[in-house]
Amino acid sequence: MPPSRSWRSYPQTYRLEAARCKGCGKAYYPPRLICPGCKGREFEHFRMKPSGTIVSHTVIRTPSSEFSGLAPFAVGIVEMDDGPRLTLQLADVGFEEIKTGLPVRLEFRRMYSEGESGVIHYGHKAVLVRK
Amino acid sequence: MAVGIIGYGAHIPRRRIKVEEIAKVWGADAPSYKRGLELLQKSVPALDEDTITLSVEAARSALARAGIDPQEIGAVYVGSESHPYAVKPSGATVAEAIGATPDCHCADFEFACKAGSEGMFVSYGLVKAGLIKYGLAIGGDTSQGAPGDALEYSAAAGAAAFIMGADEERIVATVDETYSFMTDTPDFWRREHQFYPSHGGRFTGEPAYFRIVTGAVAGILKKAGMTPSDFQHVIFHQPNGKFPKRIGKRLGFTPEQIETGRVVPLLGNTYSGASPIGLTAVLDVAKPGDRILMCSYGSGAGSDAFVLTVRERILEVQDLAPKTRWLLDENIRFVEYGEYAKLRRKIRLASE
Numbered sequence A: 001m002p003p004s005r006s007w008r009s010y011p012q013t014y015r016l017e018a019a020r021c022k023g024c025g026k027a028y029y030p031p032r033l034i035c036p037g038c039k040g041r042e043f044e045h046f047r048m049k050p051s052g053t054i055v056s057h058t059v060i061r062t063p064s065s066e067f068s069g070l071a072p073f074a075v076g077i078v079e080m081d082d083g084p085r086l087t088l089q090l091a092d093v094g095f096e097e098i099k100t101g102l103p104v105r106l107e108f109r110r111m112y113s114e115g116e117s118g119v120i121h122y123g124h125k126a127v128l129v130r131k
Numbered sequence B: 001m002a003v004g005i006i007g008y009g010a011h012i013p014r015r016r017i018k019v020e021e022i023a024k025v026w027g028a029d030a031p032s033y034k035r036g037l038e039l040l041q042k043s044v045p046a047l048d049e050d051t052i053t054l055s056v057e058a059a060r061s062a063l064a065r066a067g068i069d070p071q072e073i074g075a076v077y078v079g080s081e082s083h084p085y086a087v088k089p090s091g092a093t094v095a096e097a098i099g100a101t102p103d104c105h106c107a108d109f110e111f112a113c114k115a116g117s118e119g120m121f122v123s124y125g126l127v128k129a130g131l132i133k134y135g136l137a138i139g140g141d142t143s144q145g146a147p148g149d150a151l152e153y154s155a156a157a158g159a160a161a162f163i164m165g166a167d168e169e170r171i172v173a174t175v176d177e178t179y180s181f182m183t184d185t186p187d188f189w190r191r192e193h194q195f196y197p198s199h200g201g202r203f204t205g206e207p208a209y210f211r212i213v214t215g216a217v218a219g220i221l222k223k224a225g226m227t228p229s230d231f232q233h234v235i236f237h238q239p240n241g242k243f244p245k246r247i248g249k250r251l252g253f254t255p256e257q258i259e260t261g262r263v264v265p266l267l268g269n270t271y272s273g274a275s276p277i278g279l280t281a282v283l284d285v286a287k288p289g290d291r292i293l294m295c296s297y298g299s300g301a302g303s304d305a306f307v308l309t310v311r312e313r314i315l316e317v318q319d320l321a322p323k324t325r326w327l328l329d330e331n332i333r334f335v336e337y338g339e340y341a342k343l344r345r346k347i348r349l350a351s352e
């Protein structure tokens, strides 16, 4: 991904900024211009709390080349406490520990880098809440 | 005007490797390393963790405790000897991730293991001068020791963050005195483009760590008009378990004063994060009125020392973010040398 493209998504990838429709209250991540629910065009932007619940999960063993060094790794759909569902890598976890319904928190992590000399892309991954 | 810490936090990777596991690979005698270094294990960062990611997580915990709008942070300083980029500041990514941009001064600091305390000193100074409202200082590292070298047993990863401010109602610990002590001492270095550092072996001890820390502690005690018995806690730089105990004893501190902030036996040496993480472990359990002395050490070589006094608000913020002892004792998973070698990129992959 060219640096300019990842740079434009920093509000979402770095700060988890979502948009809540002023018409019907539904939250979208990434933000949208028109609400698919009520066709509203006014949104309030806000930062999601970095917490949610695992809705479903799988293990990736043969990923695309930029993630090959990480394989095998777990990926899950996480329903955020603020509403939106995100597809996220599940980090620092044994695959047998992952279960639907478990609470997670999002941590800032390295996503991938363009080789040894390119830009490093950062974002969020989910880790199990272990309190 | 009182200036002090209004929020603090630490972050440590979850993985650990035991000293025995490293010693086994190199045919070294584990009991003698454990005795000699007073080290049981060290933290190991995952492939997706680096100084920037650890700094962001530590900063978020500090923000949770400070309870401020990140837009009011006027300076972000990350001190490290393992910045992910040679050119491109770690602090810019951290500031962007926590929402402190664009109205913000930012710089990365380097001075071996004291880069974190440098940021603390500078942000404290800027708040005191009235140039910024709040300053965020972070010390963090994902340090590497060459395979088989003595440093491999201790080089670990972690970060601690502190937000300095002057809001009377937000201060959890005032900074009462500061003092820095520094000379050119070639005890440890890494040249440009070198993957692993070099060190002066035994020269890192007496003429370096012990002489510099002694100078810094003597200097700040004199400046503050205090003696070792005035403190409930003292935190020294901790490259291994033995050095902070030995310097503490020599300077007249008791084991009780040293123990709470001596996190290295379970963590390893987190370089720029070492004494700062020790300070977070102390603040997690400190009581109002406690006096704390912190003294960092960075090879090359110098120390920054701080006298702090804990305020009532500490009791309100201790539970607002993960405590350092929980990160050390509970949130851990042990790895074997093979996984460690992969995570620390000691194995070259075909795709690289």
Ligand SMILES: [Zn+2]
Pocket: A021, A022, A023, A024, A025, A026, A035, A036, A037, A038, A039, A040
């Ligand atoms: Zn709507």
